[in-house]
Amino acid sequence: MAGDTPSRKRRLRLPGRPEAYKGGSGPAEGGHDTSSAEHSAPLPTPGARDDERGHAASLEAAPHQADHRPDQDGSPGADRPKGGVLRRVTDPARAQLDRVKLDRARIDAVRRGVQRGGQGAKAGLGYLADRVIEIAPRVPVRDLDTLRRQFPGLGPEQLADKLVAGAANASATVGAGIGAAAMLPVPPAMPAELAAEITGVAAVELKLIAELHEVYGLRPPGTLTQRSTAYLTSWAEERGIDPTRPTTVNAALGGQLKRELRQQIMKRMVRNLPNLTPFMVGAAVGAVMNRRDTKKLAAHVRKDLRARQIPWDALPAQPPLERPENPKEIDF
Numbered sequence: 544m545a546g547d548t549p550s551r552k553r554r555l556r557l558p559g560r561p562e563a564y565k566g567g568s569g570p571a572e573g574g575h576d577t578s579s580a581e582h583s584a585p586l587p588t589p590g591a592r593d594d595e596r597g598h599a600a601s602l603e604a605a606p607h608q609a610d611h612r613p614d615q616d617g618s619p620g621a622d623r624p625k626g627g628v629l630r631r632v633t634d635p636a637r638a639q640l641d642r643v644k645l646d647r648a649r650i651d652a653v654r655r656g657v658q659r660g661g662q663g664a665k666a667g668l669g670y671l672a673d674r675v676i677e678i679a680p681r682v683p684v685r686d687l688d689t690l691r692r693q694f695p696g697l698g699p700e701q702l703a704d705k706l707v708a709g710a711a712n713a714s715a716t717v718g719a720g721i722g723a724a725a726m727l728p729v730p731p732a733m734p735a736e737l738a739a740e741i742t743g744v745a746a747v748e749l750k751l752i753a754e755l756h757e758v759y760g761l762r763p764p765g766t767l768t769q770r771s772t773a774y775l776t777s778w779a780e781e782r783g784i785d786p787t788r789p790t791t792v793n794a795a796l797g798g799q800l801k802r803e804l805r806q807q808i809m810k811r812m813v814r815n816l817p818n819l820t821p822f823m824v825g826a827a828v829g830a831v832m833n834r835r836d837t838k839k840l841a842a843h844v845r846k847d848l849r850a851r852q853i854p855w856d857a858l859p860a861q862p863p864l865e866r867p868e869n870p871k872e873i874d875f
Contacts, residue, residue, distance in 0.1 A: 671738055672804040675745045679771040682746055683870040684753040686863055687760070687855075699852065703758050707841040710751035713873065714837040717743040718818055718829025725819040726826075733819055740818065741811050744833055745778065750873050751837070752777050752844055759845075760853030761786055767865055772800065779803040781840055783847030811836075 685693070694702050721740040725733070753774050756762055763773040763786050773784045780803060814836065818829030 668805040668808055669801070671741060671808045672801050674738070674742050675804060675808070676775065676801075678742060678746050678871060679749055679775050680768055681867045681869055681871040682750045682753065682771070682873065683867060684750060684864055685757070686861070687757045687858075688863070690754065690757065699758050699855070703755060703841075703845060706751055706754050706758065707838060707845075710747050710841065711834045711837045713747045714744045714833040715830040717747065718815075718831075718833035719826045722818050722820070722826030722829035723823065726821055726823055728819070728821045736819060737812055737815055740815055740829070740833075741808055744811070744837070746871055746873055748837055748840055749774050749778055751841060755841070755844055755848060756784065759783075759848040759851075760855065760858045761848055761851060762861060767867065775804065776800055777844060778840070779807040781843045783844045783851070785847075785851055 690702060690706075691697075694705055697705065717740060721736050721743075725736055749771075753770070756774075756777075761784065763770045763784050765773070777784050779800070814832060815829070818825045818832065820828060
């Protein structure tokens with residue numbers, strides 16, 4: 544029949560299945576409209592669950608949920624940077640407080656270091672003061688009769704000049720020796736070298752002060768220890784002792800002696816620092832500076848003693864000075 548599909552192109556119909564097309568371009572009998580079937584099928588809703596696939600995927604919900612997801616600190620997800628990296632918002636006040644605490648800790652550390660250094664320096668000065676106090680009674684002192692026998696024909700001023708010149712040479716020798724020992728700088732040995740120089744020069748000048756008091760007829764009263772304490776005060780204060788005024792002697796025996804000795808030792812230590820210059824420069828500097836300091840001390844003491852001098856003719860007879868048990872050897 545004209546218009547029918549040839550038998551060779553006609554599809555076989557299975558039992559129980561409706562035929563899609565009988566022929567031609569129209570729909571088959573009993574067939575349903577595919578367009579109406581497609582429109583009648585319900586679309587999956589977001590969040591709906593399928594028994595086999597689970598929740599249906601939705602591309603529209605992802606950005607909406609990401610925008611409103613809160614961070615750990617409670618801020619909305621709009622402040623979250625790209626890539627999922629959390630942005631840490633620092634508090635300026637907290638950062639300033641941390642810097643202040645760090646600076647305060649550093650300042651406290653520096654203060655503790657300075658305090659420890661000051662305590663060490665004070666302990667060192669106290670040790671040197673104890674050494675000078677220990678050396679003072681061991682310094683051999685010549686009385687007036689012995690000096691007049693050793694330097695016959697000299698008056699008080701000429702004899703005092705002789706004593707000052709000898710003491711200046713002795714202190715210069717001590718300074719030159721310490722400077723020569725510091726020819727090659729050894730930092731750990733420098734405090735010991737300064738201590739040796741100070742104690743050596745102190746012994747020389749204590750002997751000079753005691754013999755100047757003998758020459759001018761102003762021997763302090765008391766025992767060897769008391770006279771040594773009076774000479775220590777004269778050395779620390781760079782003045783003479785007036786034996787006719789008990790207040791000066793009592794002040795010499797007071798408790799402020801150690802403090803004055805520490806001050807004098809500190810002053811000498813600062814002045815003696817150039818003596819440690821290496822390559823024999825410190826030897827020359829030490830000799831010159833020690834000679835100058837000894838002469839300056841002698842000038843101050845002689846000025847005070849000269850104002851209260853007792854002439855040799857009017858001087859009463861005095862007993863000879865006792866010898867120390869373990870005298871320190873000082874040649875001048």
